[in-house]
Amino acid sequence: MTGKAPLVVVGDALLDRDLTGHADRLAPDAPVPVVADCDERLRPGGAALAAYLAARDGRDVTLITGLDDGPAARELRRLLEPWLRLVPLPMTGELPEKTRVLARGRPVVRLDRGGGRAREATAEARAALASASAVLVSDYGRGTADALRDELRRRPPAVWDPHPRGGPPAPGTRLVTPARAEAHGFAAALAAERGDAEDRAAPGGPGNELRSVAHEACALVRHWRVAAVTVTLGARGALLSYGEHPLLVPVTAAHQGDPCGAGDRFAATAAGLLADGALVGEAVEGAVTAATAFVGAGGAGGLLGTAPAGDTRPPGDDPAALVARVRAGGGTVVAAGGCFDLLHAGHVGLLQAARRIGDCLVVCVNSDASVRRRKGEGRPVNPLADRIRVLRALACVDAVAVFDEDTPERLLAELRPDVWVKGGDYAGADLPEASLLEEWGGQAVLLPYLDGHSSTALLARAAEGAR
Known part of the structure; x- marks a missing residue:
């Protein structure tokens, strides 16, 4: 129980x-x-x-x-x-x-x-x-x-x-x-x-x-x-x-x-x-x-009326339910991913632009353990529950999904979005998800990114100010 x-x-x-x-x-x-x-x-x-x-x-x-x-x-x-x-x-x-x-x-x-x-x-x-x-x-x-x-x-x-x-x-x-x-x-x-x-x-x-x-x-x-x-x-x-x-x-x-x-x-x-x-x-x-x-x-x-036994996630928190509804209506599913440790103007601009591409936006966010492996000890500054709450507060975000691996391939294979979005600070070679999207006819795209904004840079400036 x-x-x-x-x-x-x-x-x-x-x-x-x-x-x-x-x-x-x-x-x-x-x-x-x-x-x-x-x-x-x-x-x-x-x-x-x-x-x-x-x-x-x-x-x-x-x-x-x-x-x-x-x-x-x-x-x-x-x-x-x-x-x-x-x-x-x-x-x-x-x-x-x-x-x-x-x-x-x-x-x-x-x-x-x-x-x-x-x-x-x-x-x-x-x-x-x-x-x-x-x-x-x-x-x-x-x-x-x-x-x-x-x-x-x-x-x-x-x-x-x-x-x-x-x-x-x-x-x-x-x-x-x-x-x-x-x-x-x-x-x-x-x-x-x-x-x-x-x-x-x-x-x-x-x-x-x-x-x-x-x-x-x-x-x-x-x-x-x-x-x-x-x-x-x-x-x-x-x-x-x-x-x-x-x-x-x-x-x-x-x-x-x-x-x-x-x-x-x-x-x-x-x-x-x-x-x-x-x-x-x-x-x-x-x-x-x-x-x-x-x-x-x-x-x-x-709602997914035939959800598998043992799946006790509330339907209102289930990105798969949202994706199913949008897809059943002929809409376009967009996904974006990241750590979103300190949400800043660059993040917001990217997510707003991503939402305008389709009919719903699912944000794939790294778990705390995944962020630590990528960013090192001391990260994330904000725990997963706080990062999810901040993301959900954005009008452009329709659902948030969490992945524990270093990259979101497994989660993307479950959601199968039509479009996968990354910021323009990524080079094409840094998008391993691109070939995965092609398997079901999806497309990975880069969007312009607000230069000079990053969580790491914000933390460094805050530390410098404290000193």
Whole structure:
């Protein structure tokens, strides 16, 4: 085992399907795009996605959800059973399915079918909840949380991810995680129920959204009688309220990737961290970081539903998932590499130029041991975790991958980028990766480099200044 605390997820599962192709023309009989050469990818959705992500983090997960015996449910079982324990509840109707049609990675239309609902609790489900050390409720309004509401009231969950069609969270829940629109809807309904004109006015107006969010979150903490509410704000991060002064947790990097599934990634991470003993504020900070990386790696559309057993890297941190998504959409994958010990203007200019070449940029960075072998004792000055965080903070960097060897050939052979970039201070003879790229039709290129900038030179000047 990994030492991470186990987690029980209670909620409504979906089967998600992405049909990804390219659209170069409109249909002759209607002004709609023709999406051609579609690849199909199935993945868990709803509460099943949250449970799957927690399991992919290396956590022991039990999922309690409604399941029927239809083809969608059988497919979902196939995806989930290698990763977690399933406790099915009987359903009325068929498992809900959500199908997105995407052209070059952008959604064109979504198709929903299946209106099944969990019918009742079972003895197995009650026993799983009774023995749970931590519970995440992922309520998509399809009956699972309602069937177990009495048990959830007796043992309040660590995290409750609500849905407008679902019921209120159980009193005593440590953290409730609505999205911005959901929080506004819940607060508006509460204000209408109370006839509170001041609450309905949502103070601050459109010019001060954060004040409105803080006001609504505070009202929900009191009304729901929960410990805390965090409102996820997309690219702005999340606002955490305990009922008084809020804490705003900004994103660690801005990404324009597919946000599908980011809320499930947020809730699963927060619940896992709380299960491991983190404070609520620490759990929200970790969840913002994980959800940001998840979006940058392609969101739910970047998941590899058939990842090999034992691969417990979070999908949001997996460059391979990003590469697969971009490649499936017909995009160009660019990679660049280096130690990036002291990130300077030369590095930034190179990476910005590299990103403009294609549709995503994966930075291949040397591990600490690799840097020491290349640069000598005393290097790196900044450890790997700090170098990764700084690189991810750059808007031009979509993902970071680490290699432990002296050169990145093995990593490049796994990622198979279309373009490999090095700075112009390298001579052609210093690019052993060039012949490797040719094996799959890729190209190694040099880019102009800002002269006079290097980590070694910066360290030397700093040492001279100290003397």
